[in-house]
Amino acid sequence: MRKTYHLTGLKETRNQSLTEFFTILQHLFNQLIQAVERIQSAPHSKLNVEKRVLDAARARKPSKENIAFLTKRPHYLVNDEKLGFIHNNGQWFLPSHVLETKRQVDYDTMENRFVRWVLVRISQKLIDLKSRLSEKGRLQDPLLLKRLDLMQSHFRRLLKLDFLNVGEMKQLSISLVLQMAPGYREVYRNYLMLMKGLSIQSDLFRLSMKDLAQLYEYWCFLKIHDLLSRKYELLKQDIIKINRTGVFVTLDKTQKAKMVYRNPKNGELFTLYYNALPKGDQSPTLSQRPDNVLTLKKNDSSAEYKYIFDAKYRMNPAYEGTPYYEKYKMPGPEEDDINTMHRYRDAIVYMDGQHREFERSMFGTYVLFPYHDEAQFREHRFYKSIELINIGAFPFLPNSTALMEAFLDEIIQDSPEKDYERSTQPRGTKDYYRNKMTGKNVAVGSLREASQLAAALKYGFYHVPLENISDHKLLTQLEYVALYQSRSQFQSTGEMGIHWYGKVLDWKVVRRKEITEIPARKGTEEKLYVKFTVEQWMKRDKPIISGGRGIYTLLYTSKYMFDRASEIAELKLETDEDLVKWREHRRVGQVKVNLNHEQVDLASKVLGIDFMES
Numbered sequence: 244m245r246k247t248y249h250l251t252g253l254k255e256t257r258n259q260s261l262t263e264f265f266t267i268l269q270h271l272f273n274q275l276i277q278a279v280e281r282i283q284s285a286p287h288s289k290l291n292v293e294k295r296v297l298d299a300a301r302a303r304k305p306s307k308e309n310i311a312f313l314t315k316r317p318h319y320l321v322n323d324e325k326l327g328f329i330h331n332n333g334q335w336f337l338p339s340h341v342l343e344t345k346r347q348v349d350y351d352t353m354e355n356r357f358v359r360w361v362l363v364r365i366s367q368k369l370i371d372l373k374s375r376l377s378e379k380g381r382l383q384d385p386l387l388l389k390r391l392d393l394m395q396s397h398f399r400r401l402l403k404l405d406f407l408n409v410g411e412m413k414q415l416s417i418s419l420v421l422q423m424a425p426g427y428r429e430v431y432r433n434y435l436m437l438m439k440g441l442s443i444q445s446d447l448f449r450l451s452m453k454d455l456a457q458l459y460e461y462w463c464f465l466k467i468h469d470l471l472s473r474k475y476e477l478l479k480q481d482i483i484k485i486n487r488t489g490v491f492v493t494l495d496k497t498q499k500a501k502m503v504y505r506n507p508k509n510g511e512l513f514t515l516y517y518n519a520l521p522k523g524d525q526s527p528t529l530s531q532r533p534d535n536v537l538t539l540k541k542n543d544s545s546a547e548y549k550y551i552f553d554a555k556y557r558m559n560p561a562y563e564g565t566p567y568y569e570k571y572k573m574p575g576p577e578e579d580d581i582n583t584m585h586r587y588r589d590a591i592v593y594m595d596g597q598h599r600e601f602e603r604s605m606f607g608t609y610v611l612f613p614y615h616d617e618a619q620f621r622e623h624r625f626y627k628s629i630e631l632i633n634i635g636a637f638p639f640l641p642n643s644t645a646l647m648e649a650f651l652d653e654i655i656q657d658s659p660e661k662d663y664e665r666s667t668q669p670r671g672t673k674d675y676y677r678n679k680m681t682g683k684n685v686a687v688g689s690l691r692e693a694s695q696l697a698a699a700l701k702y703g704f705y706h707v708p709l710e711n712i713s714d715h716k717l718l719t720q721l722e723y724v725a726l727y728q729s730r731s732q733f734q735s736t737g738e739m740g741i742h743w744y745g746k747v748l749d750w751k752v753v754r755r756k757e758i759t760e761i762p763a764r765k766g767t768e769e770k771l772y773v774k775f776t777v778e779q780w781m782k783r784d785k786p787i788i789s790g791g792r793g794i795y796t797l798l799y800t801s802k803y804m805f806d807r808a809s810e811i812a813e814l815k816l817e818t819d820e821d822l823v824k825w826r827e828h829r830r831v832g833q834v835k836v837n838l839n840h841e842q843v844d845l846a847s848k849v850l851g852i853d854f855m856e857s
Contacts, residue, residue, distance in 0.1 A: 278429035
């Protein structure tokens with residue numbers, strides 16, 4: 244079941260094997276038998292003319308040639324006046340001997356000798372083949388033995404036909420009969436296809452063997468491309484090439500073998516590689532070459548998210564009583580193939596050019612195997628493991644592509660964060676990144692006056708009353724400070740929202756009168772303030788707009804949210820559920836966060852996250 248055989252093209256050979264001969268003969272056998280039987284109805288023949296001198300009394304049909312014959316041979320004439328037939332000067336003569344001409348049909352022609360020679364050669368080849376198989380103990384196949392015997396019996400029957408009772412062929416000359424006569428031309432053509440490679444060292448057929456596993460690998464790649472091209476725009480491909488003779492498909496096994504697509508909804512690019520790793524990926528130990536690699540480049544993320552889909556043309560049928568059935572209760576991929584997916588994910592790494600460190604680059608690895616029942620396979624352990632550790636299998640056949648198609652749409656539409664969360668992280672990763680991802684290390688402060696902005700930017704600081712900081716522990720984890728420009732103070736300049744932020748070098752609690760960069764208002768000289776020293780003020784490429792809301796005193800958020808927010812209300816999102824919902828909505832359009840207060844820092848609850856199509 245793993246091999247297919249088909250005839251194709253031409254191949255020059257000096258030593259055609261018996262296997263090739265027998266394979267070609269099977270295709271031509273019926274045509275050859277029918278051609279010889281057609282010749283039997285009207286075989287080619289020649290007319291042999293035999294002339295002999297007989298006693299006149301025995302001759303049946305003397306020909307007209309006897310007049311000239313007897314004229315030159317008068318000794319065959321006898322004088323007989325009573326019975327004479329020939330009159331000469333008054334004398335009558337009777338011929339004692341005459342010439343008789345006999346015509347006979349003869350099938351011993353060069354064309355019939357050729358037909359017999361072809362049948363004898365083929366029959367001898369079958370005898371040699373049977374002898375070889377007998378020597379190697381290969382005649383245990385009853386179907387093959389029966390086929391060989393049947394062919395030999397047909398050839399023996401044909402060789403007994405009357406028109407083939409001819410002599411041996413001494414030389415072959417191509418006549419019009421062999422080229423054009425019904426039956427003979429078919430035998431001659433089959434001879435060229437069958438015997439030319441054996442005797443004249445050139446054949447017209449070549450056995451082309453394709454491993455079905457390789458054909459399945461080709462089909463999986465082309466089908467993945469088909470699923471992607473239905474919904475996404477194909478920008479570039481170098482798999483299908485064109486030459487002058489037509490269109491042919493070549494699956495190039497180099498790093499240039501790739502298909503590039505674009506998501507029309509958000510402009511993201513992703514690439515499908517065949518039998519090659521993306522540039523930069525490698526294995527420091529042993530070479531790794533998966534079948535198909537899908538690389539996703541997400542907006543708002545510098546990392547590439549890569550997934551392996553490896554075609555495996557084998558399946559465990561899970562027969563009752565086998566260990567596989569005891570474990571999984573249904574057919575599925577082989578365990579060795581799943582182990583290969585674990586190897587791919589751990590072995591293929593990427594060298595970080597900046598820090599010169601290896602990083603694991605594959606976020607998910609999956610087996611594609613030939614199985615039709617997608618509904619049943621949903622309950623298989625190797626399908627459920629995809630959600631748990633992002634390693635598993637998909638049934639993939641022409642009528643079983645729904646699970647694969649849904650998964651491709653899911654990973655393409657997912658946010659970078661969700662793609663990252665799919666991969667299995669080392670133990671302790673969440674604790675390590677908790678402060679970086681969710682810790683409130685950015686303070687966004689409002690400006691009381693427009694002049695405060697100019698002084699803050701000029702002298703590199705920001706000050707806020709100590710009483711506005713309800714939890715003094717937050718001061719120890721603040722890493723950045725940002726400036727909120729309210730509508731009431733900055734509407735005239737047109738620069739509203741959050742434009743400026745900077746990294747905190749130091750902070751200290753001082754009296755207001757000690758902040759000399761901006762004169763203190765009367766009555767506030769002894770009031771305690773927190774003064775933040777900023778390393779350098781940086782301006783955002785896209786400001787965080789107010790969206791109809793404001794900041795009363797101080798708003799605390801994470802650097803993660805500060806870098807991604809487009810409205811200040813989004814800085815209030817804290818729970819994992821709200822963050823997941825917000826990220827997914829932001830992937831396809833604008834998001835509106837509803838709070839229970841107009842001032843974001845005073846709001847205590849997120850009322851909802853609404854999707855607004857852009």
